[in-house]
Structures are given as structure tokens and as C-alpha cells.
Amino acid sequence: MKPLNDIPLSPSFRLAEFACPCCKTVKIQPELLQKLQQLRDGWGEPVIITSGYRCFDHNAEVGGVEGSDHTRGRAADIAVAAVWQPKVIALAQTVGFGKILPYPRRNFIHLAL
Numbered sequence: 001m002k003p004l005n006d007i008p009l010s011p012s013f014r015l016a017e018f019a020c021p022c023c024k025t026v027k028i029q030p031e032l033l034q035k036l037q038q039l040r041d042g043w044g045e046p047v048i049i050t051s052g053y054r055c056f057d058h059n060a061e062v063g064g065v066e067g068s069d070h071t072r073g074r075a076a077d078i079a080v081a082a083v084w085q086p087k088v089i090a091l092a093q094t095v096g097f098g099k100i101l102p103y104p105r106r107n108f109i110h111l112a113l
């Protein structure tokens with residue numbers, strides 16, 4: 001049997017990549033997926049999601065702010081080496097993400113609608 005949520009959502013992303021790590025629950029706004037795919041196509045490199053949907057408990061566990069966009073299917077963190085972040089941020093702006101928070105020391109970028 002295939003793993004839970006192992007279902008393609010777009011050319012580059014699968015549902016499981018957005019699922020909460022503790023309970024495998026998943027919520028995703030279609031526009032988030034659409035923008036991530038546009039970013040991936042513009043960048044030309046695989047986009048690794050390090051945090052997608054978070055249930056209430058998981059969000060608290062990782063120290064996310066209450067009502068975080070991750071708990072509403074409106075945000076994803078993607079792995080990007082610090083050196084590539086300026087390029088990916090510029091692309092994310094072009095694609096139209098509403099919130100772009102770079103974490104260069106931790107090699108990821110938070111992207112939200």
C-alpha cells in the first residue's frame with residue numbers, strides 16, 4: 001500500500017509534502033499550491049517543503065505563532081540555502097506571495113498568501 005496522502009497535486013508537488021508531521025492531516029489553499037508551482041517553474045530547481053500544514057498541537061510544539069498561516073493551509077516553509085535566498089525571494093515577489101520571511105541562518109524561507 002502506498003503511504004497516506006501520496007497523491008500528486010501538481011506537476012511538482014504531492015499532497016503528503018504538505019501534511020502535518022504528527023497526524024498527517026492536511027489543509028491547503030489552492031492559491032498556495034499554484035504559487036509554489038509557479039515559483040518552482042521559475043527557479044528550475046526542486047522545491048523542498050520543510051513545513052506545510054500544521055495542526056494546532058504541532059504548531060504549538062514548534063513554537064509557531066497562534067493562528068499561524070500554517071494552521072490555515074496558507075503557508076509553507078521551503079528549504080533554500082542562504083546563498084540562493086535573494087534570487088528565490090525575488091521570484092516569490094514576482095509570483096505574488098503576500099508574506100515572504102527569509103531565515104538565512106536556518107536555510108529556509110517562509111512563504112504565505
Ligand SMILES: [Zn+2]
Nearest residue numbers: 020022023055
Ligand atoms: Zn498534527
Ligand SMILES: [Zn+2]
Nearest residue numbers: 075076077110
Ligand atoms: Zn513558516
